Amino acid sequence: MSERGRPSSPAAVYLADRSAWRQIRHSDDARDRFHELARQGEVAVCPMIVEEILYAARSHREFLSWRRLLDTLTWLDTTSAMQRRALEIMESMARHGHRRGAGIPELVVAVTAEAHNATVLHYDPTFPRIAEYAPISQQWIVGRGTGFES
Secondary structure, X not given: OOOOOXXXXXXXXXXXXXXXXXXXXXXXXXXXXXXXXXXXXXXXXXXXXXXXXXXXOOOHHHHHHHHHHHOOOEEOOOOHHHHHHHHHHHHHHHHOOOOOOOOHHHHHHHHHHHHOOOEEEEOOOHHHHHHOOOOOEEEEOOOOOOOOOO
């Protein structure tokens, strides 16, 4: 069970990265896909994603609103073993000349998904790059180049 009391392993689990959350604010297609997955109970978050989302809150009221919503989802824990796995991937990327090919938050999300057999749902070219070095499942929430660009 997750810390929120919901099963941590439904039939399919999509670990919704911060980039996917951003797309649902701007794209009807992303919003529709996200809501369908959420209705099926397939959307999950992890502490890193929640921290990134809440860090971006523009007010205390927005922080509380997002926190209430995020607390209703399945939470996938991130362990110290997963943190060490992120270091292994970083080393592999560095060995192949991609020392800064992925940020720390993306690596933590990727290894959390890997450990929980979840698919990272994203709109970020970093995840396909990480997938070149680790067997993570990842999907764009909408097609690359079709979503909101900041």
